[in-house]
Amino acid sequence: MMQHRWPVVGLGTLWLVLIAGPGLAVGGELLPPDRPVEQVVDHYVNERLAGAGVAAAPVADDANLQRRTLLDLVGRIPTAAETQAYLADSSPDKRVRLVDRWLNSPAYVSHQANEFDRMLTPDSKGGMREYLLQAFQEQRPWDQMFREMMLGRDDDPEQKGALQFVRTRAADLDKLTNETSVLFFGVNISCAQCHDHPLAPEWTQHHFYGMKSFFARTFENGGFVGEREYGLVTFESVDGEKHDADLMFFTGTTIDEPKNEEPTDEQKTRFRELVRAAGQHEPIAYLIGEREFYSLAFHVTRDTL
Template sequence: MKDLLVSCMLLILLTPVSRSFADESPFFRESVEPILRKHCYDCHSHSAGLMEGGLTLDWQSGWKTGGSRGPAIIPGQPEQSLLIKAVQHTDPDLQMPETKLSVQEIATLVRWVKQGAVDPRHTKPVSDTAKATDWWSLKPLERPDVPAIQTGNPIDAFIQARLKVEGISVSAAADRRTLIRRLTFDLHGLQPTLSEVEAFENDTAPDAYSRLVDRLLESPHYGERWARHWLDTVHFADSHGFEHDVFRPHAWRYRDYVIQQLNADIPWAQFIREQLAVDHFFPEKTDLMPALGFLGAGPYDRSAAATAPKSFEYLDRDDLVTQTMGAFASTTANCARCHTHKFDPITQADYFALQAVFAGIGKGDVSFDADREVAVQRTRWETLKTAAQTQKKEMLLQPENQKLVAEWEQTRPPQPRWETLQPDVFVSTFGAKLKR
């Protein structure tokens, strides 16, 4: 039995690798797929939204199933394959595309079919842009109609409508002690004090509950509580991670920015713009520069950055794409780094286009003015300084600058008075003298 096992192992080790995996898949990607994409996809692909004759050529199952005439390809038999007949224009009733392929392109397709038509495209592609935007996280927000149910809150109306459909009775209303505990834990992450509970229990005003909600939302503890969830989403940390795990002394500024903006209840679109490019969208709001900490919140492998910078840059951009798309679009875009996404409507080309957006981003500390007025004055003085150095008179002589320029000129020392030296005796190195 042992000898038989050894023989089997040797047989496995000595068996040559299957050509379909070793040779044909790269051959398809590099030589065959570009031909299909160039000449066939306009009429026979999901991306174009056209499937003439019911035939699709953008995935394996498409040509295997075929269209109205049957399978388009019979692996190993190019002479019997409709696709080969069509591109060769040998049948007057089957000549596609209208412009005949080059001899080399036809030969490539024939070779591919003859060698078994290996096609690694097993996943059905997304049909078109309209279908891609059907993905739940890519749909625009809509305000639904509130169910016609008598209740004090629209959210309760939706809940009660669904409970009614499911045949479930509504639970009894919570007492005030339970309500204030739920609200305080949800909004602050802390339990209410005894005095707060008693005050709410004794408040008989009709708007007691709404005033409690407003008070909790207006507290700085609200931002502190809910910022934690956002910081988890962007994998915020106070250090780089990896084996060196270098401390980030200024990372707290981004954390405080998130808390501040959640408490300010800024619009979601503004929250996105600030974190991706606050210096571009809001250059005058210099105090919001810590928002760019979003782009630097992830891990930073200093060792890889020094020893393998190219690989590091790709991996770092992958982290930026993953973080941005996950946080703002609820999609796992990083799957498309290696292949077109199997579930989300993201192609591999889309993924690397996203990477290119972040290609110019570096990581490091950035100086900024936390006081906007200081930033305005700094910009003004730096502009004037540059104008003085480059002698731009039109800038210096502007009405709003003339007084400043005049005051600056008064601080300058007087121009030196030059006098020509008139010696009476010239003495050389070796002592020779020359009198005037």
């Protein structure tokens, strides 16, 4: 089978990962990397089924496999002509070639863009899909796409659409924090917004507000996304104690950053007057100095990606 760098090959595959994934931890050691991928998948799925006392379903016949493959990869069932041609094919590698054919098709790119658009920006009126189409067509790695969605530039046509993820959530930083955690890290930390998680002690309020601190300076104004110079996050624990949040990853690693105080209302008013006097029409962020910004960006990239 050909090798692909697609971030995901379909929502059906996501389901498979969710089913087999817990078995990886239960099974202990990983299989060697030179094993064929289909054997590896079968191994972990069967291990999981055996642990649950469930008998595996029989191998799907050709018609069912073709139908499921196309639904997963391109979002439609086969045409009558496609079905007849596939059933008439007696080649031993026909199933492998079926998958390769559709993974390399424009229909796959379009379907993935649609699926990820609905998942990442369900409330958006457009913008993200065009970015996703180009990204999937170019086979951009997922870590690069993540960076572009978090740190993309409005003045870069290739990244502008990626900012829809932040742009559509910037008015609600709690939502931005949790949905980033759910969609990119697979962790729902919304419970830790009000108190430490009662069933998962590894998730505390410090984790929620530590993640929120990465977005604390973010704002959106008229479609423009920017970052203020200030934006400290504080929270109150259930016992009434107040805390200043640090930039913190889910691993517990923290990052030191310059502590810039928020301007007074008078300073903000004066700033807006200066902007109007200069004839500026676009919102202008309170920008941190380049040295501080690049220092912070270096730590974020090194520790997370």
